[in-house]
Amino acid sequence: MSKSAKPPPSRSASKPPVRKRAARPSVVPRAAKGRTTTSPKTYHHGDLRRVLIAAALELAEEGGADAVSVREAARRAGVSPGAPFRHFPSRNDLMSAVAEEAQRRFRVSIAAAIAGTSADDPLARFRAFGMAYMRWAMTNPAHFEVISSGKYFSHDQSEALREDNDELIAMTEQLLMDALAQGQLRSSDLRVIKIAGRALVYGFARMKIDGHFPRWGVADAEADQMAEAIITLFVDGIAKPV
Amino acid sequence: MSKSAKPPPSRSASKPPVRKRAARPSVVPRAAKGRTTTSPKTYHHGDLRRVLIAAALELAEEGGADAVSVREAARRAGVSPGAPFRHFPSRNDLMSAVAEEAQRRFRVSIAAAIAGTSADDPLARFRAFGMAYMRWAMTNPAHFEVISSGKYFSHDQSEALREDNDELIAMTEQLLMDALAQGQLRSSDLRVIKIAGRALVYGFARMKIDGHFPRWGVADAEADQMAEAIITLFVDGIAKPV
DNA sequence: CGTGAATGTAATCACCGATTACACAATTGA
């Protein structure tokens, strides 16, 4: 038993026989049309694409992005292993769809955080942006990984993904331009500030997700407060001294 | 992650029965005692462990960390698929060994960079440290990923890995303490500076590796110069103003 | 209705990691 401690999940690892699908007579499609409010079980699923994405999101939450398998998603959707092929030609296509949904949620979260700050203080908004970024990543590590790891899709593959991402980038640029216009910054090299800020929040989020915190002496309970501290340090560093 | 690491290796070109065992590198230990004429192949490889690690490093370089497969490493070593099991009970154990070797090289590179700076200026050393960190990561992306992704091993599994890592952490702490003692810092919260600095360089390295640079308008050719710029921005931000 | 386009099933294939029984070599020590 000892050896099965908990190796970073390799998908091919143990698959406890938990998959008991309610015995589905594979060729008794129609049948109960009348009343069964439970499971009409039609031959055609009807909403497979959506259900597959949901299942994949769930799998990612449970075991990390690498734990997502097309077959398992199909199992959870109650269809055959080949069925997803109709909707997603490859696993990467599924992951792209997952990424789209995850990124959509991400953006909603960011937008909400920014909306709660004053438009009169661009630097404060910039700070709130960074905080919201790190918070969401730490709260949804697997989804964040799908979005950002660059291993599951290319931006060239998804118009929505690319647009969403570009919009976030444009937002940071706008905030920095406003801050500069209001004389809040001590440097005018916005490009460098933009990349540095992004690297900071992305790096912090990945440190959490990649399990670096224990080695660096950051307890999970104080991660949020540490995020506040580093974004404050950064913003103070770029702000024009009073 | 059982297999999908190799997306479309069109099956035909994939593996013609070419076992490139020709000219097995490094030591062919005994064997060559009497008749090296026909087949220097001994039943016992003699140095399989080392060769497997080398092959895995090579595979990582070629196709990323996920492209490393035990079977392919065995193929390149000219042994049967089960042979590696004698030396590495699991793929993760192989990857841990790969990580150890990669981390050793990483540390050598860092040490060399630091040695080239003056001990009288801790902040300059801190800066050089960060630069060396980002440079090595960008030069050896796959190896860096194996070390840092946290997906291939746990620090609990490898004494050497843990010690190497702790030493790097201790080094940053020492540098910051020295800098503070010399009055180079405007803040005395070294812990926050430490985490923020680490997040910055790690985040920048991962942005490069994860393919974020194009979206953020950073050309490959200027990545090094951008690294210089952001570490400068950061150091200026924490330095006591003159 | 009836027919064609969608959509799911079944059956394969190749690859992978893991594991076991077995074969062979190298080392040891009496």
Add this chain to the structure above:
DNA sequence: TCAATTGTGTAATCGGTGATTACATTCACG
């Protein structure tokens, strides 16, 4: 010297996965 022990590679097999094709069923629309 030589037999036994220990170490190391081979062969065979298992279950899991992504991909792909031929076939079955159903739906939607004329």
